[in-house]
Amino acid sequence: MRIPSPRIIYAGTPDFAVPPLRRLLEAGADVAAVLTQPDRRAGRGRKMQQSPVKQLALAHDVEVMQPASLRDPEAHAPLAALQADLMIVAAYGLILPKAVLDIPRLGCWNIHASLLPRWRGAAPIQRAIEAGDTESGVCIMQMAPGLDTGPVFHHLATAIGPDDTGASLHDRLAVLGADALSHCLGQLARGALPEPVPQDDDAAVYAHKLTKDEARLDWQLDAMTLERQVRAFNPWPVAWCEHEGKRLRVWSARARNSGSGTPGQVIAAGADGIDVATGQGSLRLLEVQAEGGRRVSVTDWLNAQAAPGQLK
Structure with missing residues (x-):
């Protein structure tokens, strides 16, 4: 018996989150809605700009939700009304409280741009290059309270070359994120998704936010x-x-x-x-x-x- 495809809420904001969402849409996944950060003023003209994820969602007629925060319980009701099975999060930029993590039947998965537990936090791509790491990758993680602390379903690795920049590694990991997500969703559809592996907290390294x-x-x-x-x-x-x-x-x-x-x-x-x-x-x-x-x-x-x- 074929297991029904999950009904998905997708939460993401910047370019990194675009390839996984595009992969979902091209595969005909049931994306009930997209969560993304509110429009911001940007550029020399300081005009209001939509996030890359919002632009992709609107181009595919997917409902877009842009709460300023998810801490307010009033923001939870619209999410619960979607009756989603799974929320997929990729560089969303807002904290998901436990009440939100518990809304989807299968919880929330995060696409994280490092080989956890190394480089938890805001800037894993840049910190890996800065530290001289020879390898990076992406993880599909079951989200839990705490900063990137949840257990990991699957990871894909890539070498960091001597010419890699923050930009080139970012673009490669964004595609790997789509690949890793497709793998896990395929396993889920076959009823073969393994139990996620807990992280070794003692090996965790924090990737501090970048500053000018x-x-x-x-x-x-x-x-x-x-x-x-x-x-x-x-x-x-x-x-x-x-x-x-x-x-x-x-x-x-x-x-x-x-x-x-x-x-x-x-x-x-x-x-x-x-x-x-x-x-x-x-x-x-x-x-x-x-x-x-x-x-x-x-x-x-x-x-x-x-x-x-x-x-x-």
């Missing part, structure tokens, strides 16, 4: 640490330093074992890049963005001005 201030490059650090920061913080908040009292964003850079000088001193500048002395080795800047300018190669930037002598 921490993206400032500290030239006292070693070159490899700085390179990882540049890659991790691309595309946000973008690594930066000071040049002549103004902020210079660094979009791309490579660590070099050679080169010595006072940290922050420019020791070479040319078509291959700008080499800056660090606490150990040097960092070759490849793409930069001056205040008020656009992202350009270092060659183009040097064509517009003299090579700097010192960066702060």
Whole structure:
């Protein structure tokens, strides 16, 4: 006897949550409604913008719900009225209290962008690159009270390459999230979904939320640490330093074992890049963005001005 497909509420907001929702819609899943954060003002014009998940849901005529918070019991009744079997959550951005976790018959699954219990929290993709991890992945987790503490049904891993940035790893994990979700829903449909495996709390590592201030490059650090920061913080908040009292964003850079000088001193500048002395080795800047300018190669930037002598 075929087990009926679950009736699903999908909760997500940014680009990371789009591929799994698209996979559900293309497969004809019963998506009763989509939860996403309220529209926000964004861009230079500060116009109201819909989340990527909302745009996809509306394009497929799926009901969209945008509560400002789920802590208020009044927000729970519309969810209960949907009579969903399962809620799938991917980078939604709002805390789900236990009362909400208990609404769907099968509870709530979370698509989390790390190999739990490593990198629980808000910025697992960037923290993995920043820390020098060689592997990342996604987990399908049964949600429980607590921050990413629930047991895991399934995971898929991917290597973190030397050229991976926050952007490239994000995009790859978003697709893996759709793959992992499809796998688990397939198991559920066959009545073969295994019991989720509890996490080892002692091995948990927390991925703190990113801030603009921490993206400032500290030239006292070693070159490899700085390179990882540049890659991790691309595309946000973008690594930066000071040049002549103004902020210079660094979009791309490579660590070099050679080169010595006072940290922050420019020791070479040319078509291959700008080499800056660090606490150990040097960092070759490849793409930069001056205040008020656009992202350009270092060659183009040097064509517009003299090579700097010192960066702060």
